Amino acid sequence: MGGVEHASLGMILLLLALLVPVLYFIRRAQSGTEIYVRRIAGIDAVDEAVGRSAELGRPVAFNTGLTSVSPTLYACLGVLSYVSEKVARYRSRLIVPQYNPEAMAIVEDVVRDAYRSAGRLSAFDPQCIVFLSESQFAFASGYMGIVHRERIATAFLFGYFAAESLILAEAGQQVGAMQVAASVSPEQVPFFICTCDYTLIGEELYAASAYLSREPIQLGSLCGQDVAKLVFFGLIVIGVLLATLQQLYPMLDLKNVDFWISYKFWS
Amino acid sequence: MERSFRSDLIRLVTFLGGVYFFLEFILPVSVLESVGVEALHEDISYGFIVFSSMAMGLGLINLFLVHGSRIIFQRKDWMYSFVLLIGLVCMMSSTVMDWRGGQGVADKARPFEILREFSDVIERDSTASREDVPPLEIRTEALRDATFARIAELRANIDQKTLLTFSDQEELYPLGETYIENLREILSGTEQAARDVKVGDFSSSQALAASLAQVSGFIRRIEQLNYDHSLTKKTYDFLYQGLFVSLGSAMFSLLGVYIAAAAYRAFRIRSFESSLMMVAAVLVMLGQIPFYVYISEDLPAVRQWLMEVPNSAAFRAIRIGAAIAGLVMAFRMWLSIESDSFSKERRG
Incomplete structure (x- = not known):
């Protein structure tokens, strides 16, 4: 256990943001929706x-x-x-x-x-x-x-x-x-x-x-993880913007993404 | 029907295991402590080690089956299998003997360690005012008597030269003799400390415990010196350090040659991408060598930029992609969404 706590609300929300799209696309693929995978x-x-x-x-x-x-x-x-x-x-x-x-x-x-x-x-x-x-x-x-x-x-x-x-x-x-x-x-x-x-x-x-x-479960999960990557991509862009703003206007005292992810709403 | 029950059971155990580790990761330590999981966590982790050890047995069985049958039926290249199994048996025997040798060293010092622990236990029980143990006077007397008995036994052994057996290690005699002389002095000190032990005076029993720890440490040192020069240890060192580690290093050193060969193939200019790669590689290499000053002062900066900007960006992209894919795969494993996908028969 090492005394490290991970029970931050931000972490739980992030996990959900990564996993919900996967479940959604698996369900869609199982219902017969055609999912495109690029050639490798x-x-x-x-x-x-x-x-x-x-x-x-x-x-x-x-x-x-x-x-x-x-x-x-x-x-x-x-x-x-x-x-x-x-x-x-x-x-x-x-x-x-x-x-x-x-x-x-x-x-x-x-x-x-x-x-x-x-x-x-x-x-x-x-x-x-x-x-x-x-x-x-x-x-x-x-x-x-x-x-x-x-x-x-x-x-x-x-x-x-x-x-x-x-x-x-x-x-x-x-x-x-x-x-x-x-x-x-x-x-x-x-x-x-x-x-x-x-x-x-x-x-x-x-x-x-x-x-x-070409299994629906695997195709759906592949599509879902691409959406999860978009979530990460969005977080990276927001993080870069916040860091830039903070650099330009230090008086704003903006908290970046990592602060909100690790912020504990309960002690 | 039986197969269905089996797979359901596996799914259930997988799910419960996943729930445990998920909650252990996500819940605050204070919650885990209040429900008592914190105390159990170590035992649960030991359970996984037990499973791993059982799997190691599977590996051994596989080795004996594959190579044993090749030898028995004298299939192609059976000689390699024979050498492999001989090596396996030799290494296993040597490792077991080395383990037993190490145990032997510890066993020699054990009686004095037990006495030291006994001294601590007496103090602890007395401080806690335990009534379910013999009286303090009897225990202190027992500690003192046992200490005298052990010291007398050890002295007799030293005098009879049975503690040290440097029979074929003449160069170790002077060192061994010095150790024995030191041990004799420590034993005299320990005897005195045992005589000085007074009932209820824990500082005197602590002095005895420190002396006993010194004796056991010295015995370990002497025995270890003896064991380090024994045939068992030498055989083990020859097989492990002399052969196994050296052969591993030889394999690793092959990389030097292979990297050169691979670089030659990679740097052939066949396309735009390979040209780009070659230019980047040449710049990185030139920026790394001390002669860059003769070409351009800026080369180290170019090299650093290539490594820290485009290279790091690509590495991070690969890592993030793989981590998310791994997380999703783990999630599917946890909920057993994955397990049907490996064979068409099950899928149907």
């Missing part, structure tokens, strides 16, 4: 990437990096499910190296379900989900080994990555794999852009699952 080249390339592995007769690797059980993992699972289903249909082979044992149990369940959906449950091999290590560089070296030994045709690098990102992506580059990456950590994005064929930046990772599945 990296996600369009998923089918091509899986198809390539089937043509070459070499496996597909889906790497969730250092992602633990978190919203980022759930965003990756939507894509993993889609990729696994395609792999099962094309009778190709999937390898999912794992860093986090808790995430591994969930990943295995999702891949199994995807094979079942494709009607190829008997082809599902639980050993395709390989736990490597909980140590960052041991995981990276394990993945490099798999990429080189199996000569993978396609690599998906989706999730949270740190310093090992370039090592992972270079391994795929060395065997000529087609690589699609998506990272929420902006520090790793340049490495992926340099090394991978397609890179999804930041929130595009969260949009990928909605884009691929």
Whole structure:
């Protein structure tokens, strides 16, 4: 608990401002309203990437990096499910190296379900989900080994990555794999852009699952989070205006957005 | 039917867990304290650690299944699996032995720590006027007798050279002997402090407690010195520091080469964007090196502007977007709006 209180009215209102549009658009999407999602080249390339592995007769690797059980993992699972289903249909082979044992149990369940959906449950091999290590560089070296030994045709690098990102992506580059990456950590994005064929930046990772599945819930939530971003954008603009006014007219003693968000109306 | 019950149960537990952490975050600490959640929070957090430990077992089972079957059926590259499992078993055994060695060091000092704690307990109970414990005189006498007994036992061990076993570490003899001499002096002081303990005089029992703490600290130091030079510790250090950490550093150092290779690919001018990126990168690099003065005095300022304005703006945009998307995803997970989306069969 650390003695930090977050019970400010501003914080609660901000949470509502972020979440109400999401619920509203989910409801709208479920009622059949068409929701437009712009094209994302990296996600369009998923089918091509899986198809390539089937043509070459070499496996597909889906790497969730250092992602633990978190919203980022759930965003990756939507894509993993889609990729696994395609792999099962094309009778190709999937390898999912794992860093986090808790995430591994969930990943295995999702891949199994995807094979079942494709009607190829008997082809599902639980050993395709390989736990490597909980140590960052041991995981990276394990993945490099798999990429080189199996000569993978396609690599998906989706999730949270740190310093090992370039090592992972270079391994795929060395065997000529087609690589699609998506990272929420902006520090790793340049490495992926340099090394991978397609890179999804930041929130595009969260949009990928909605884009691929066209699920009303996911599409609605995607639309809702765009509105939530507008709320933030509005707050940034108001904050800049208030700060500028305060700078120009100090005698006004204007309180900025952060003051109102953290202001406690009760003690 | 069974599956439906299972998934409903999972949704319920997820929702209740979410409610708990949401309220824990949003409610003032005073409210949490009044309903008693503050005191329970640590235990609840330990529960998550227990779950994580169980998941670690899953990882181990997976490793043995995947690599064990590869070895048994001698599939392709089974030798790598063999080396991996041997490494795993060696490291696990070494870590367990190291843990036991550390416990052994602590165990040697434990009797004196117990006596020190006993001295504190006597004072605390007496100050609180507890009546459900033996009288103060009996407890003080017991503390004194136990202290004498432990000191006598330890002295006999030192005299018999069983406390220290620097058998194959000749260079440690002088240091070990000095430690033992110091310990003998502290033991004499502790004996005197035990004799001086008077019933009801807590300053004398506090002096004894301080002396006992000194003895236990010294025993730990001697035992640690002994253990640090044992075969168990050396094996563990060789496997962990010598192999594992070094191999990790070797992997990390690969980045130096890979960054150069990636930069070469990135800086090829193929489009307007890549040209822009190359120009920005060259300016940042030139602004970073000490020779910039030969090119332009303004380069560090240009570099700083590039890093702090366009670069920071892009970073913040990515971070805000990802954070909102993460929040929305977390919200969907909390209300289990997400869980049906992963397979078409469930969707239907």
